[in-house]
Amino acid sequence: MTLRVPRSCLDQIRAAGQDAYPLEACGLLIGRDGEVMQVVPADNISATPDKAFEVDPQTLIHWQKKLRGTGRCILGSYHSHPDHPAAPSGRDRVRITEDGQLWVILSVTPDGAGEINFFQAQEGDFAPLKVSVF
Numbered sequence: 001m002t003l004r005v006p007r008s009c010l011d012q013i014r015a016a017g018q019d020a021y022p023l024e025a026c027g028l029l030i031g032r033d034g035e036v037m038q039v040v041p042a043d044n045i046s047a048t049p050d051k052a053f054e055v056d057p058q059t060l061i062h063w064q065k066k067l068r069g070t071g072r073c074i075l076g077s078y079h080s081h082p083d084h085p086a087a088p089s090g091r092d093r094v095r096i097t098e099d100g101q102l103w104v105i106l107s108v109t110p111d112g113a114g115e116i117n118f119f120q121a122q123e124g125d126f127a128p129l130k131v132s133v134f
């Protein structure tokens with residue numbers, strides 16, 4: 001599967017990662033099957049936001065309700081890795097809860113936003129996802 005992602009959503013994720021640096025930024029990806037349509041920033045409520053993320057559950061509940069019946073849904077989440085590569089960490093791996101969820105990881109350094117990679121949770125692991133930016 002190739003996931004369609006608007007360039008504006010990538011720009012938003014990069015900006016969020018830069019703004020949060022040196023802490024991890026996080027948020028939700030909203031869309032429909034095969035297409036990201038919207039990025040929603042969320043507070044990172046992790047007790048150690050310099051090396052982990054936890055999407056504010058209030059944001060999650062708000063959007064689950066708001067999207068009901070719209071044909072759109074929460075596809076997954078994005079988060080940034082300050083001073084680390086855009087690859088899933090061991091901590092991310094144990095946080096996979098649902099197959100099919102999208103995981104977007106952005107690397108950020110003092111120079112700014114770097115690589116951004118897309119993964120899909122499959123059988124408790126991360127499968128790299130091809131992306132078509134439009």
Ligand SMILES: [Zn+2]
Nearest residue numbers: 079088089092
């Ligand atoms: Zn991570």
